Amino acid sequence: MNAQPSDSPHLDVPNRSGGCPVRHGAATTRLYAAESTVDPYGTYSRLRKQYGPVAPVLLEGDVPAWLVLGYRENRRVLDNPSQFSRDSRIWGDWREGRIPDTSPLIPMLGWRPDCLSQDGDAHQRLRRAVTDSMETVANRGIRRHVVHFAHRQIDDFVHTGRADLVLQYAEYLPMLVLTRLFGLPETDGKHLAASCAQVMKGGEDALVHNERIGRVLADLTSHKRAEPGPDFATGLIQHPAGLDDDEVQNHLRLVLIAAHTTTSNLLARVLQSILSNSSSLADLVSGQLTTAAIVEDMMWNSAPLSVLPGRFATADCELGGQRLKAGDLLILGLAAGNLDPEIRPHTGTGVSGNHAHLAFSSGPHACPGQAVGQAIIETAVEVLIQRLPELRLTVDPAELTDTSSTWETRLDHLPVSFTP
Template identity: 85%
Template structure:
């Protein structure tokens, strides 16, 4: 999808202010953030880049597209909190404007412009974001917990008589999507395909565009259906909101929420379960009430945020950030995971973070995640149901031997084998 393309007319592509000198081409960048040698030990890659470049490092994305990876906590905050200096509008992205990024690039599903609130700043952003938050509050007020309880029990029913399970493949990977299908007014049968397509969009690679288009077709059909037959769901809320969204805007907000909410919630649920089961005392403390699920969620937000790297921001003018000289139109990607572990703000990463919500996991500034409460409700309810349904729950692996699979944007837990 071309960042500028749409079925409905949109404003002319904005021009970034002219900068002096030649555009920065990252001639010193040799780290391909998407390459196996980088993703095999992604936290090691972040550490190496920090030592080499400081809080902002030049990297290469798929297709060897240059970007600045923001590693510092304070630098991430500066970018996220200043949309006038670092815009989310990718139409000012110089490499795309000058034809070095094709419309078929696997980066486009993550970075391309769309008529949604994430791609815009200022008043257009506020108008669209209000439609999202109002519609989300409406469905949340009708009770998300009951949907989570229903689907959690159904997931557990499928493996309970076996006495063992993989809580990633058989629980956390699918449960949030089933809840989202109910909130959106989608048929449950779409859930499995949407899980697969969201995973491919996040992973990148050759199939990302095809799976992004598949998601688009499902949501276009849903929008058409809900215009004809409204219901008590998020889709109908967007369609009927006073902001008067057209079909293109409705579909793109459905896509935005679907991918972001499923990816972050499924990742975070897996990490919370991993932490709880990594020690017998953790589970005992939770059952006895000495620890809360919220405390485990906060720890995961700091140490393994569900979105490791956030795409992206674009410099609106020449500027300096973290000792690097940026040019107008440069792409920045926000290292939420390395930012949370920045030794400048966390010299002792192993120390407790209970009650400290200053992490970057939900982003920050005007584009801060609007669905935090929904995600938290899904995770807390899913953990509660699981613990009460499965007595004697224990991990069937050495916690140190559990493996991850990383891409540019996320690091996912592969398996979480348990018995009960």
């Protein structure tokens, strides 16, 4: 891509609050700015009141996009790839030279030879390779790897009587499990976790860390072609779909970033929920409450990926009262959609047994690794509670803080104490 930046396009869209046109290129809400990332849910609420279920926003570099806030609108976009494609080659701003190669949006939105970037037959061929290879690895036993690394992580701090369960447990445990599933050296785990976090955060370093991930996975692909093993990388290489090296590497990247980001984030939130309510921990220890029920609640109320990039309108259309042009970029507000007052007027009510949340996306591009992620989280929680049943927060739950980017909101710390 040799695109050069220029002025953003101006698209006339209706303003729900007054009926007069708003110029999309003049949208003032920058999702990457401090005022938006400090209180993302407040930003979603304000945009919903001003524009309704679909709002014009700006991404890094002041790139215009439509943020989909409504639950029904999110489902319409996710479930209809013929109308809202994941193929960024139709993205108007990129096609017309307004997005430079150096944009931090490229790692998240740029086209790649993977199943996420394509629709139709090409998507089905590549996704089948991913799901088959993942199923094979899962059938060999994920929980034993989680148990192994969970005990290893706990052993590092169990003698101290204090720990930060974000930095010393949730942040790296999923990546350590993924390195084993991928056939990577365990020593790559922490470096890859840091690089995945930086790609999600965006900013100037996103491209550098994206390239680092690419080099590691290129080396892995070369190694596994020469020396196959019982791992996910070998599964992709040997699949009947006949993936070439570029396709293998990009699918390894896709799964690595998505699986680590969502699983580590969700694990931290589940632990936060358990430890912020003493009765939850007691019920877990006694068996009256299951980790699966808490995970389900978190997927509704604290989606691990707040905003999903992205979809592109294949033709002029209307969505949520806004007029979209062919090639417009849409980003999916999964967290906002899950809390849409149109479907959840009372967000404090329980959602037990309702699996219709947007946390893992929806439609043909829904996350293929949901079962793997949940297995990692549930096992990690079970091992931790078994080892340290007297865990307790050392701060008031209201004092816990988050750091947000355009795409996610992560818990900063989870300080706990226990009997050494």
